[in-house]
Amino acid sequence: MAQKPSIPRGTRDFSPEEVVKRNYIMDTIKRCFTTYGFQPIETPSFENSETLMGKYGEEGDRLIFKILNSGDYLNKVSADVYSEKDSLKMTSSISEKALRYDLTVPFARYVVQHQNEITFPFKRYQMQPVWRADRPQKGRFREFYQCDADVVGSDSLWQEVELVQLYDAVFSALQLKGTTIKMNNRKVLSGIAEVIGEADKLIDFTVALDKLDKIGEEGVKKEMREKGISETAIDKVQPLFTASGNATDKLNLLSNLLSTSQVGMKGVEELTFIVNSVETLGLQSASLEIDVTLARGLNYYTGAIFEVSAPEGVAMGSIGGGGRYDDLTGIFGLKNMSGVGISFGLDRIYLVLEELGLFPDTASANTKVLFINFGEAEALYAMKAITKLRQQGISAELYPDAAKMGKQMSYADKRNIPFTVLAGASEMDASQYTLKNMKSGEQISLDYEGLVRKLQ
Amino acid sequence: MAQKPSIPRGTRDFSPEEVVKRNYIMDTIKRCFTTYGFQPIETPSFENSETLMGKYGEEGDRLIFKILNSGDYLNKVSADVYSEKDSLKMTSSISEKALRYDLTVPFARYVVQHQNEITFPFKRYQMQPVWRADRPQKGRFREFYQCDADVVGSDSLWQEVELVQLYDAVFSALQLKGTTIKMNNRKVLSGIAEVIGEADKLIDFTVALDKLDKIGEEGVKKEMREKGISETAIDKVQPLFTASGNATDKLNLLSNLLSTSQVGMKGVEELTFIVNSVETLGLQSASLEIDVTLARGLNYYTGAIFEVSAPEGVAMGSIGGGGRYDDLTGIFGLKNMSGVGISFGLDRIYLVLEELGLFPDTASANTKVLFINFGEAEALYAMKAITKLRQQGISAELYPDAAKMGKQMSYADKRNIPFTVLAGASEMDASQYTLKNMKSGEQISLDYEGLVRKLQ
Numbered sequence: 001m002a003q004k005p006s007i008p009r010g011t012r013d014f015s016p017e018e019v020v021k022r023n024y025i026m027d028t029i030k031r032c033f034t035t036y037g038f039q040p041i042e043t044p045s046f047e048n049s050e051t052l053m054g055k056y057g058e059e060g061d062r063l064i065f066k067i068l069n070s071g072d073y074l075n076k077v078s079a080d081v082y083s084e085k086d087s088l089k090m091t092s093s094i095s096e097k098a099l100r101y102d103l104t105v106p107f108a109r110y111v112v113q114h115q116n117e118i119t120f121p122f123k124r125y126q127m128q129p130v131w132r133a134d135r136p137q138k139g140r141f142r143e144f145y146q147c148d149a150d151v152v153g154s155d156s157l158w159q160e161v162e163l164v165q166l167y168d169a170v171f172s173a174l175q176l177k178g179t180t181i182k183m184n185n186r187k188v189l190s191g192i193a194e195v196i197g198e199a200d201k202l203i204d205f206t207v208a209l210d211k212l213d214k215i216g217e218e219g220v221k222k223e224m225r226e227k228g229i230s231e232t233a234i235d236k237v238q239p240l241f242t243a244s245g246n247a248t249d250k251l252n253l254l255s256n257l258l259s260t261s262q263v264g265m266k267g268v269e270e271l272t273f274i275v276n277s278v279e280t281l282g283l284q285s286a287s288l289e290i291d292v293t294l295a296r297g298l299n300y301y302t303g304a305i306f307e308v309s310a311p312e313g314v315a316m317g318s319i320g321g322g323g324r325y326d327d328l329t330g331i332f333g334l335k336n337m338s339g340v341g342i343s344f345g346l347d348r349i350y351l352v353l354e355e356l357g358l359f360p361d362t363a364s365a366n367t368k369v370l371f372i373n374f375g376e377a378e379a380l381y382a383m384k385a386i387t388k389l390r391q392q393g394i395s396a397e398l399y400p401d402a403a404k405m406g407k408q409m410s411y412a413d414k415r416n417i418p419f420t421v422l423a424g425a426s427e428m429d430a431s432q433y434t435l436k437n438m439k440s441g442e443q444i445s446l447d448y449e450g451l452v453r454k455l456q
Numbered sequence: 457m458a459q460k461p462s463i464p465r466g467t468r469d470f471s472p473e474e475v476v477k478r479n480y481i482m483d484t485i486k487r488c489f490t491t492y493g494f495q496p497i498e499t500p501s502f503e504n505s506e507t508l509m510g511k512y513g514e515e516g517d518r519l520i521f522k523i524l525n526s527g528d529y530l531n532k533v534s535a536d537v538y539s540e541k542d543s544l545k546m547t548s549s550i551s552e553k554a555l556r557y558d559l560t561v562p563f564a565r566y567v568v569q570h571q572n573e574i575t576f577p578f579k580r581y582q583m584q585p586v587w588r589a590d591r592p593q594k595g596r597f598r599e600f601y602q603c604d605a606d607v608v609g610s611d612s613l614w615q616e617v618e619l620v621q622l623y624d625a626v627f628s629a630l631q632l633k634g635t636t637i638k639m640n641n642r643k644v645l646s647g648i649a650e651v652i653g654e655a656d657k658l659i660d661f662t663v664a665l666d667k668l669d670k671i672g673e674e675g676v677k678k679e680m681r682e683k684g685i686s687e688t689a690i691d692k693v694q695p696l697f698t699a700s701g702n703a704t705d706k707l708n709l710l711s712n713l714l715s716t717s718q719v720g721m722k723g724v725e726e727l728t729f730i731v732n733s734v735e736t737l738g739l740q741s742a743s744l745e746i747d748v749t750l751a752r753g754l755n756y757y758t759g760a761i762f763e764v765s766a767p768e769g770v771a772m773g774s775i776g777g778g779g780r781y782d783d784l785t786g787i788f789g790l791k792n793m794s795g796v797g798i799s800f801g802l803d804r805i806y807l808v809l810e811e812l813g814l815f816p817d818t819a820s821a822n823t824k825v826l827f828i829n830f831g832e833a834e835a836l837y838a839m840k841a842i843t844k845l846r847q848q849g850i851s852a853e854l855y856p857d858a859a860k861m862g863k864q865m866s867y868a869d870k871r872n873i874p875f876t877v878l879a880g881a882s883e884m885d886a887s888q889y890t891l892k893n894m895k896s897g898e899q900i901s902l903d904y905e906g907l908v909r910k911l912q
Contacts, residue, residue: 005507005565005788008553011500013566015573016580019496035846037823037853040475044467044599045501045555045585046521051461065502066524068551070589074543082541087530095524097464099501109461110469117471119870121856124472129501133526143500156856158835165843280836281843332461367493379614380736387621387737390491397493400577400612414575 010134010142021359022145025174025349026127029147032169036162038125038149043106045129046097053098055105055331063133066095099131103148104328104341111152112332120153139347150341152328157270159340160304160324161277164288167308167320167342172284174349175358178311179286179319184294185271186301186323188254191264192240192292195257196233203295205229209240210293217241240292247275250290270303302326306342310352319345319352366395368455369419369435370412373399381428382421385448394455412438419455466590466598477815478601481630481805482583485603488625492618494581494605499562501585502553509554511561511787519589522551555587559604560784560797567608568788576609595803606797608784613726615796616760616780617733620744623764623776623798628740630805631814634767635742635775640750641727642757642779644710647720648748651713652689659751661685665696666749673697696748703731706746726759758782762798766808775801775808822851824911825875825891826868829855837884838877841904850911868894875911 007013014022030040046067053061069076077093084090100106103126111118127147134140149166151159164181171179189206193199204227208220215223220241224234239253251272258264271290278288286308294305303324310316322342329337353359369389371382382398389396397417399408412420422434422443433451436443446454463469470478486496502523509517525532533549540546556562559582567574583603590596605622607615620637627635645662649655660683664676671679676697680690695709707728714720727746734744742764750761759780766772778798785793809815825845827838838854845852853873855864868876878890878899889907892899902910 005569006504007500007507007565007569008502008504011502013500013570014498015570016495016497019498023496031849035849035851037851039472039822040479041472042470042475044463044469045587046464046467046599048462048464051463062526065526067555068522068524068547070518070521072543074541074546077541085530085533085538087528090530091524099523109463113461113463114469114471119867121867123853131501143502151856154856158829158839158854158856161839162854165846169846277836277839281839284847366495373614380733383614383617383733383737390621390625391740393487393491395491395493397579398614398618400607400610400614411575411577 008142010136010140012141012143021353022346022350024359024362025346025353026145026147028173029170029344030125030127032166032173033125033149036123036149036166036169038123041107041110041124041126042128043100043103043110043126046099047106047109049092049096049098051109052101052105056101060101064101065099065131065133066091067097067099069094069096100128101132102130103128103146103343104150105331107148107150108329109332111337112329112334115334121151121159122153123149123151125149139351141347145346147344147346148322148341149343150328150339152337152339155324155326155338157273158277160270160274161281163306163322163340163342164274164278165281165283167306168283168286170344171286171308174353175360176311176349176352176356177285180309181286181288182291182294182307182309183271183274183288184291184305185267186303186305187263187267187270188258188292189267189295191254191258191261191267192237194261194264195236196229198229198233201227201229201233205233206293206295212241212293243292247271247279247288247290250292251275254290254292267303274304296321296323300325304340310348311356314352314355316348316352317345319348321345367397367415367417368395369397369421370408370415370417371396371398371421371423372405372408373402374422374424375402378402378424378428382423385421385423385433385451388448389452389455392452392456394452396455421451464598466592466596468597468599477809478802478806480815480818481802481809482601482603484629485626485800486581486583488622488629489581489605492579492605492622492625494579497563497566497580497582498584499556499559499566499582502555503562503565505548505552505554507565508557508561512557516557520557521555521587521589522547523553523555525550525552556584557588558586559584559602559799560606561787563604563606564785565788567793568785568790571790577607577615578609579605579607581605595807597803601802603800603802604778604797605799606784606795608793608795611780611782611794613729614733616726616730617737619762619778619796619798620730620734621737621739623762624739624742626800627742627764630809631816632767632805632808632812633741636765637742637744638747638750638763638765639727639730639744640747640761641723642759642761643719643723643726644714644748645723645751647710647714647717647723648693650717650720651692652685654685654689657683657685657689661689662749662751668697668749699748703727703735703744703746706748707731710746710748723759730760752777752779756781760796766804767812770808770811772804772808773801775804777801823853823871823873824851825853825877826864826871826873827852827854827877827879828861828864829858830878830880831858834858834880834884838879841877841879841889841907844904845908845911848908848912850908852911877907 073094081093129143130146131143167181193202208223212220239257243250243253254268294307301323305323307318308320310319324340326338328339373379386396418438420436432445434443434445508520529550537549585599586602587599623637649658664679668676695713699706699709710724750763757779761779763774764776766775780796782794784795829835842852874894876892888901890899890901
């Protein structure tokens with residue numbers, strides 16, 4: 001009854017090498033989160049369906065994995081509903097739970113449910129898998145980790161400053177130099193909408209403007225006209241087409257452009273505070289840039305919008321993003337809880353570090369020494385040393401069987417174990433161990449203390 | 457449209473304090489696994505249903521959480537099946553995936569699927585959640601972590617020796633002294649069945665014998681008679697009722713009792729090798745005991761059987777268990793792959809450490825210092841120090857708003873932050889920071905270097 005084993009489309013097995021590299025990234029991020037005062041929480045993999053449904057739009061609802069009720073689930077389906085044989089209508093009768101679709105909605109649920117135990121402002125991070133019934137494709141999975149840091153309960157702009165620093169701290173700790181942290185503000189976008197007098201065309205407008213690098217000023221204007229944006233509007237924002245220079249230059253330009261819009265000027269003021277503060281405090285390896293085309297989750301964010309791109313030359317979408325939202329927990333009945341958060345794209349960061357060869361050797365951490373097994377008495381002699389080495393925190397293994405030497409050495413090779421110990425009858429008599437460097441082939445004879453010194 | 461938020465029965469939210477404590481346990485175990493040469497793998501949360509179904513018995517099948525197919529799932533249900541309205545028959549038509557029920561079957565699937573990439577013997581560990589549609593009750597959850605270490609591809613008894621040492625290493629590292637590692641062997645149980653001539657009564661026999669401590673020799677014999685075990689059989693195993701002394705004494709007793717059973721004597725021989733080796737190598741804080749009543753997963757294990765109990769005085773079931781199985785991967789078509797493994801009961805270990813007060817202070821690791829916010833200029837001055845402290849790995853926070861002093865101090869209190877820094881205009885003028893010890897109330901004035909020294 002043997003089956004050819006496989007896993008569901010869009011899911012992955014992770015080999016030891018991959019797990020160790022993924023843990024390296026996650027541990028580095030966790031360490032940075034901790035120095036910034038963020039605390040970890042974890043929420044269940046599945047939530048009550050009503051917690052998730054309706055929070056991600058119609059498309060999102062469709063992509064949520066639903067869990068079938070246990071037992072005789074059809075028993076609870078009314079004859080009326082059953083007779084229709086309509087999947088959409090049936091679902092709520094046979095499924096009450098669903099797999100987490102992101103970490104944001106469960107976090108909002110957590111904050112409201114535990115509001116009396118939480119000390120606000122609450123700085124939490126969360127690193128857990130999420131599941132989406134997306135069509136699997138290259139780089140898009142049905143199960144993947146999200147990694148979010150959010151602060152709720154304060155509208156202080158220092159949070160935005162800290163989150164920019166946090167991005168810089170994480171990517172610097174990962175030795176990933178040259179990332180660009182792009183920043184925009186929802187209020188600036190609202191200001192632009194006011195100035196051009198076409199609020200409903202704002203998305204078309206930013207999408208077109210985003211192509212400036214690729215299709216040039218005339219190309220962008222052509223696309224704007226095709227989308228029905230008026231000539232007057234295009235004229236009004238002419239300065240955006242020739243925007244250049246550093247963040248301060250762009251802020252000056254926006255300040256002029258949006259001078260008639262109260263909300264727009266508020267956005268400029270917020271951005272200015274963040275840019276100036278970050279400039280004063282300094283970044284280690286990232287640079288901060290103003291990007292007025294940045295509009296991630298336009299309807300969701302209410303203030304700052306962030307996105308991080310990989311260093312130039314690495315073809316990869318954004319490796320992080322986030323922003324401020326003024327009403328995260330309102331859907332669960334807790335009003336006026338402003339929050340701001342960022343997330344890290346773990347899978348993409350993994351690919352970037354791999355491409356640039358930035359995983360340290362320790363990220364393949366492994367058994368340090370394999371003791372060759374020459375038989376029962378020799379194995380016991382070896383195990384005495386192994387037991388003590390392990391107590392010192394040194395990873396050591398005994399080859400479990402007295403197999404042929406070639407097989408045991410090949411095991412060490414394939415596992416990339418850097419040292420082997422050969423200890424046969426003569427070594428036992430002399431209380432010695434022959435240590436072999438698997439790379440150089442060099443062999444030396446040592447007593448136990450010498451062995452520890454050499455392996456530490 | 458506000459909802460009163462809640463989570464599904466049998467699932468849990470973990471607060472920062474709980475996550476940090478859980479991570480302390482998991483990190484300690486991982487560190488030990490690594491020094492023993494075990495490597496981590498991860499498998500998807502859901503598997504194809506046919507991978508899981510039929511592997512855990514009828515009861516197990518019922519307790520597996522099934523995932524509803526996406527899209528118009530009823531469209532694929534034949535009219536015949538639909539007309540029956542039979543939940544059991546319907547399931548395979550509307551669900552193709554299911555949540556992992558344990559880590560063993562996915563591991564077997566992994567080994568078979570990746571057999572050409574794996575270097576055998578393969579020592580793997582895995583620490584991931586599993587899901588069971590059990591009726592939730594105290595200490596039993598529908599989502600919980602399992603933590604398994606297994607070696608496949610070798611039938612060497614050194615593995616058993618190492619696994620006993622590994623249990624000892626982990627519990628010693630957790631400062632949980634006085635655990636008892638109980639060991640039995642399936643072959644010894646088969647030997648007993650042979651000797652008493654009633655193989656089909658073996659479970660009744662061990663269940664009754666297990667009550668010796670509670671109900672005494674006569675009570676056990678009474679129960680055995682009630683279960684239909686013959687007087688002759690009971691006479692034959694008389695020595696088991698008065699078994700006492702250490703592991704060697706018990707092995708001598710078994711050796712006499714099972715002398716006519718070939719398989720029984722093989723079991724005794726295996727146990728003897730393990731006991732002698734462990735005795736020679738020594739344990740740090742656990743003790744090893746032979747327990748012939750131990751029969752976990754009788755139909756599953758083929759050699760050694762392990763179970764760990766918490767130190768005396770702690771009322772808690774087993775905190776770990778495992779054993780050798782000769783045909784883990786046969787269900788997926790790969791024969792003759794002997795394996796042996798152990799698991800750790802994370803939730804129970806957590807409760808034991810909590811009860812005995814064994815979580816170290818570092819397991820509530822937290823922000824070290826909160827800078828009080830006196831306004832924009834002071835906050836910037838604070839942020840300069842915070843930025844540098846964080847680069848040194850010291851966890852520091854700025855209170856985000858210039859709120860009333862009491863509110864800021866109360867935040868530090870509730871978060872158990874041990875130090876605060878007060879830096880107003882006078883400190884700024886003097887390039888100083890006033891560091892307050894929140895426990896003693898002591899305040900001292902320091903320059904930046906002094907601050908770092910004090911907080912490191």
